[in-house]
Structures are given as C-alpha cells and as structure tokens.
Amino acid sequence: MTQDELKDAVAAAAIAEIEPRLERDTILGIGTGSTANLFIDRLARLRDDFKGAVASSEASAERLRRHGIEVFELNSVGTVPFYIDGADEVNAHLHMIKGGGAALTREKIVAACAERFICIADASKRVERLGAFPLPVEVIPMARSYVARELVKLGADPVYREGVVTDNGNQIIDCFEFMIDDPVAMEARLNAIVGVVTNGLFAARGADVLLLGTEQGVERLT
Numbered sequence: 001m002t003q004d005e006l007k008d009a010v011a012a013a014a015i016a017e018i019e020p021r022l023e024r025d026t027i028l029g030i031g032t033g034s035t036a037n038l039f040i041d042r043l044a045r046l047r048d049d050f051k052g053a054v055a056s057s058e059a060s061a062e063r064l065r066r067h068g069i070e071v072f073e074l075n076s077v078g079t080v081p082f083y084i085d086g087a088d089e090v091n092a093h094l095h096m097i098k099g100g101g102a103a104l105t106r107e108k109i110v111a112a113c114a115e116r117f118i119c120i121a122d123a124s125k126r127v128e129r130l131g132a133f134p135l136p137v138e139v140i141p142m143a144r145s146y147v148a149r150e151l152v153k154l155g156a157d158p159v160y161r162e163g164v165v166t167d168n169g170n171q172i173i174d175c176f177e178f179m180i181d182d183p184v185a186m187e188a189r190l191n192a193i194v195g196v197v198t199n200g201l202f203a204a205r206g207a208d209v210l211l212l213g214t215e216q217g218v219e220r221l222t
C-alpha cells in the first residue's frame, strides 16, 4: 500500500470510531494536514448526522465549509467530544510531534478542549524516540533570534522556516538534531522560553487513541 492509502485507511477507521457516537448537536474538533484532509473528505458523507466542527487551521475550516460542514468558533463551543488529527511522529506513550503544517498552536488549543484525541497516522510516523522529525516551535516574530539562541543552549539546531506565517501571524523555527528523552519535561521547558507561543510536542496532552495504518491493517493503540 502507498502512504496515501495507509492515510486513507486510518481516516476510514476514525470515521468508524466516531460514527456511532455522533448526535445532532455534536461538534467535532478537526485537525490539519493530508491525513486530516482525507478524514474531512470522508466526514462529508455524515454531514447531516452532526452539528458541525471546530477547525485547527484556516485551511481545514475552508475544506470543511466546501463540504457543507458548518465551522464554529471554539469560544462559542467549549468542549468537543473528539479531536481527530494526524501527527509527524508518535511514540508508544502516544506523545507526538506535530506542526509540520505550521498549525501546532491551534491544534494544541483544540486538543486541550477535547474529551478524546484520536490520532490518525500511517506507520512511518511511529517512532521509539521523538525528534528525528524537526520539532516546530511557533514564535512571536520579534523574539525569533532570541528564541533560536535559547534553543541552541538546549542542544537544538534551530532553522527558521522562511516564508511561513502561521494563522496567528507568527513564525516557525524547526529544531533539528534534537532527540527528546522526556517529552513532557521538554514541552514545558520550551514553552517557558519568552517569545515562544507553543512548541510541537504534544505530550502533556497526548493522544487517547492512535489509529496506525500498517500493511497488516489499522492498529488501534490506547
């Protein structure tokens, strides 16, 4: 199977996971990226079975609307029963690196408001130790150089993601050469640097369920 076929298989598995739990007033949290897009495309078929969605990016909001799914502001919703999103890396504890698509801050906010985080990923995303994928850090633009110097002190090789402006008007620094032994501690450590909006470690609030697309089928890990 191709990587795209594996992504579509986990999108289908996520639909199967949530479909029996949808009610007319359900508002879902929806992530960002190619796997989330496949999920959104499959969700369109169910649009009359639930109320709408909160999106973690303008891109996902636009895709949802194109499918006729109403998009709500998180502030008017409160909590969502499910947040469904992909990942750049995921470990055995269901800690993740996210933000390859620069949507990490809104993803983390919607995930924080979710009763259950369902991570959908193809098998290439499963790792023993997080960090081979460069860890994204969203920064306030005027703090970029300062934050980069602090990241060097922590052992990272920070690279400015040129030309990318997040939905929040900020910039992204990717941390290369930064293997992470304690994701919970490092997530907090990075967020304590002045000028950091958030970082792409999703460990304090990891996933509750991982649907992992493999050649042998979709594995469900909790």
Ligand code: 5RP
Pocket: 031, 032, 033, 034, 035, 036, 085, 086, 087, 088, 097, 098, 099, 100, 101, 102, 103, 104, 107
């Ligand atoms: C976007 C993300 C995505 O979930 C992550 O990059 C995975 O993307 P894809 O499903 O395209 O592999 O965090 O900010």
